Amino acid sequence: xxxxxxxxxxxxxxxxxxxxxxxxxxxxxxxxxxxxxxxxxxxxxxxxxxxxxxxxxxxxxxxxxxxxxxxxxxxxxxxxxxxxxxxxxxxxxxxxxxxxxxxxxxxxxxxxxxxxxxxxxxxxxxxxxxxxxxxxxxxxxxxxxxxxxxxxxxxxxxxxxxxxxxxxxxxxxxxxxxxxxxxxxxxxxxxxxxxxxxxxxxxxxxxxxxxxxxxxxxxxxxxxxxxxxxxxxxxxxxx
Amino acid sequence: xxxxxxxxxxxxxxxxxxxxxxxxxxxxxxxxxxxxxxxxxxxxxxxxxxxxxxxxxxxxxxxxxxxxxxxxxxxxxxxxxxxxxxxxxxxxxxxxxxxxxxxxxxxxxxxxxxxxxxxxxxxxxxxxxxxxxxxxxxxxxxxxxxxxxxxxxxxxxxxxxxxxxxxxxxxxxxxxxxxxxxxxxxxxxxxxxxxxxxxxxxxxxxxxxxxxxxxxxxxxxxxxxxxxxxxxxxxxxxxxxxxxxxxxxxxxxxxxxxxxxxxxxxxxxxxxxxxxxxxxxxxxxxxxxxxxxxxxxxxxxxxxxxxxxxxxxxxxxxxxxxxxxxxxxxxxxxxxxxxxxxx
Numbered sequence: 001x002x003x004x005x006x007x008x009x010x011x012x013x014x015x016x017x018x019x020x021x022x023x024x025x026x027x028x029x030x031x032x033x034x035x036x037x038x039x040x041x042x043x044x045x046x047x048x049x050x051x052x053x054x055x056x057x058x059x060x061x062x063x064x065x066x067x068x069x070x071x072x073x074x075x076x077x078x079x080x081x082x083x084x085x086x087x088x089x090x091x092x093x094x095x096x097x098x099x100x101x102x103x104x105x106x107x108x109x110x111x112x113x114x115x116x117x118x119x120x121x122x123x124x125x126x127x128x129x130x131x132x133x134x135x136x137x138x139x140x141x142x143x144x145x146x147x148x149x150x151x152x153x154x155x156x157x158x159x160x161x162x163x164x165x166x167x168x169x170x171x172x173x174x175x176x177x178x179x180x181x182x183x184x185x186x187x188x189x190x191x192x193x194x195x196x197x198x199x200x201x202x203x204x205x206x207x208x209x210x211x212x213x214x215x216x217x218x219x220x221x222x223x224x225x226x227x228x229x230x231x232x233x234x235x236x237x238x239x
Numbered sequence: 240x241x242x243x244x245x246x247x248x249x250x251x252x253x254x255x256x257x258x259x260x261x262x263x264x265x266x267x268x269x270x271x272x273x274x275x276x277x278x279x280x281x282x283x284x285x286x287x288x289x290x291x292x293x294x295x296x297x298x299x300x301x302x303x304x305x306x307x308x309x310x311x312x313x314x315x316x317x318x319x320x321x322x323x324x325x326x327x328x329x330x331x332x333x334x335x336x337x338x339x340x341x342x343x344x345x346x347x348x349x350x351x352x353x354x355x356x357x358x359x360x361x362x363x364x365x366x367x368x369x370x371x372x373x374x375x376x377x378x379x380x381x382x383x384x385x386x387x388x389x390x391x392x393x394x395x396x397x398x399x400x401x402x403x404x405x406x407x408x409x410x411x412x413x414x415x416x417x418x419x420x421x422x423x424x425x426x427x428x429x430x431x432x433x434x435x436x437x438x439x440x441x442x443x444x445x446x447x448x449x450x451x452x453x454x455x456x457x458x459x460x461x462x463x464x465x466x467x468x469x470x471x472x473x474x475x476x477x478x479x480x481x482x483x484x485x486x487x488x489x490x491x492x493x494x495x496x497x498x499x500x501x502x503x504x505x506x507x508x509x510x511x512x513x514x515x516x517x518x519x520x521x522x523x524x525x526x527x528x529x530x531x532x533x534x535x536x537x538x539x540x541x542x543x544x545x546x547x548x549x550x551x552x553x554x555x556x557x558x559x560x561x562x563x564x565x566x567x568x569x570x571x572x573x574x575x576x577x578x579x580x581x582x
């Protein structure tokens with residue numbers, strides 16, 4: 001469980017997060033909102049790239065914001081990026097090992113087994129020693145997801161993990177995302193604009209607009225919510 | 240899932256070992272003392288290029304102060320050599336370690352700066368070190384902490400190891416130490432630090448999100464680069480015997496950057512090519528009666544060529560070109576083959 005209370009971020013005159021308060025229970029939770037709603041800023045606060053003005057985040061009982069950023073990954077916070085960040089120069093296996101070898105979990109052999117298990121879990125069909133620079137968009141996304149689930153992650157943040165992929169590949173990514181809580185026991189927060197992906201993966205969803213939470217609850221209900229429809233489509237009648 | 244090792248990884252160390260044996264056994268037999276000295280310098284500057292290649296190619300940190308770091312290593316080695324009677328390998332190790340500490344201090348601004356600003360800061364630091372060295376001079380057996388005496392008559396040379404007193408033997412010694420430095424860096428690049436550096440170079444946010452402590456790993460890179468450069472300084476002290484400030488001009492740091500780019504910053508072989516460009520090419524030009532200043536023009540054109548067409552440098556481009564040539568020859572000979580054969 002991750003409890004976010006009164007989280008506020010300000011960049012000069014812009015307030016991307018304005019007293020955001022929400023609880024992500026378990027399983028896969030969606031986080032949606034129009035462009036500029038503050039979704040990625042929220043992830044950046046959790047990762048430690050952005051320091052909030054106010055507010056706190058308790059994840060599984062620990063004060064996340066009190067940890068130095070590199071230690072959050074060691075604690076079990078993992079993420080993917082809107083623009084995919086698989087390390088091109090490294091092999092597929094080394095990309096995944098990178099996230100695990102700083103975790104100090106288990107022995108070297110068990111970590112190697114974890115890397116193989118993560119690669120098998122995401123369904124990558126390329127050789128583990130293949131360089132990432134030789135892979136296509138789908139496989140790079142899967143490498144990044146494997147990096148986020150290797151070992152024992154506790155909170156996995158996925159920032160538009162299927163952006164730019166065709167439908168059938170998005171379906172595969174969706175199946176992988178749905179499997180993460182069961183495979184790892186981690187809480188997954190999925191940010192995406194693809195409502196069919198969010199509906200397919202998330203039991204509950206929270207909606208941000210202008211840095212404020214405007215709705216939260218079971219995904220199907222939230223997507224029908226009047227405020228959510230208005231935030232996405234606007235209020236002016238179409239003539 | 241079975242992990243098969245790519246063939247290329249096996250082939251490279253094998254090539255290195257064969258090349259090393261040829262260099263160690265055949266070259267000193269075939270060459271005059273002059274060329275042996277030149278090749279010793281090539282081996283030493285390969286290690287300096289290795290340090291800069293590590294910083295730039297692996298971590299993405301620019302340094303225009305590596306020749307000053309080399310001078311620091313040479314100074315410390317010469318000082319230890321005159322002041323104590325500790326064995327030469329230990330002198331190298333201590334010179335490397337002290338240079339590592341000093342070089343890491345140089346790396347501290349790199350935690351906050353990058354690109355042009357980092358290049359400028361390291362260049363200014365190199366200038367500062369050169370200014371200090373011009374005043375203090377290199378130790379030459381004199382008294383006191385600085386170990387320098389103005390009287391130039393009868394000054395001893397920096398001693399060489401007992402087993403490598405002659406030029407050919409010292410060349411072999413240098414090549415072996417250089418190979419050890421390459422192995423050390425190779426081992427780093429292909430293990431945890433190498434993966435962390437690759438992540439830092441491509442995307443610091445991705446590295447942080449994977450739990451990489453960026454501060455530690457950047458300083459680690461400076462420490463390793465300074466260590467190997469310090470050891471190279473020690474080798475240089477033993478090679479030339481008498482050290483003078485003019486052997487370490489600040490502009491050499493810029494030329495080093497040019498040759499490292501031309502050799503290839505993403506490839507350890509690039510450092511060997513860079514060492515040859517830096518020390519063998521001037522000797523060849525000299526031998527052919529051409530002015531050494533021609534090098535500046537050649538290097539300028541070379542860097543331009545690399546930046547525009549071959550970012551991997553010679554070490555990245557030549558194998559690709561050779562493979563392409565091989566393919567083309569194979570296609571040509573295939574065309575000539577009689578028809579009806581299995582494709």
